[in-house]
Amino acid sequence: MTASKTKPVTILRVWAIVFLFIALKAVGNLSLAWGMKHFPQVMSANPIPYIEAMFNPFVALGVLALILALLTRMALLSLADLSYVLPVTAIGYVIAAFMGKTFLSETVSGQRWLGTVLIFVGAALVGSTSHSTTSVQIE
């Protein structure tokens, strides 16, 4: 089933879930990054600081939002094909760069923007072909 073949109400629902997923992922990544950058201990191979970091409110909010994003993506996959979900959610890479620049005052060079846009285009291409790899080609 693809979103384009379903009833208008379902298409609206699919887009609402797509929007929710992208928003949860963006907020989750931002909150996690903010919390981790303000966490005093530097991470290493020792697992204890990772557990301690989970108790930081921003890290906890980030983890919660990312878990909700994962569940939202599962719900999305029950309504639409992966070949539809992967390309429409690939915009998340561009949004992450935008969030970093806007809220974390990161310097995003022209080269990094170009790289991010290429990743978005490439991920959309990889995703949009996932169901065609099993088709038989007629010579």
Place this chain on the structure above:
Amino acid sequence: MKWILVTVMVLATVLSDLLQSFEMKRAGEQSVGARGLMRLLGEIARRRFLILAIGCMAVSFFSFMALVQTEPLSFAVPASAASFVLETVLAKLVLRERISARRAAGALIVLCGVVLVGG
């Protein structure tokens, strides 16, 4: 150090995906109702590769946590897309899938993007 974390994150993600895909195909079709979820939890507890897949997912997430602590978010998230490249290569080599020209081109474009983002 950042490339070590990216490598660990990507390898753990890909390994987790491969193990999940392999074990869930052996476990058969699952439903998402209350009974289906209980059955799924039972499958996870019984199947070693699924537990290993969850372990890999945790390693991937902890690597991402360490990465965003020292590196910009505008690097960490796009860099995680390198998993597309490795998954495409492994789909060809391990799973013997037929990779379309479009998918190969997509993976190559992602690779160029990751190199540019990291440069």
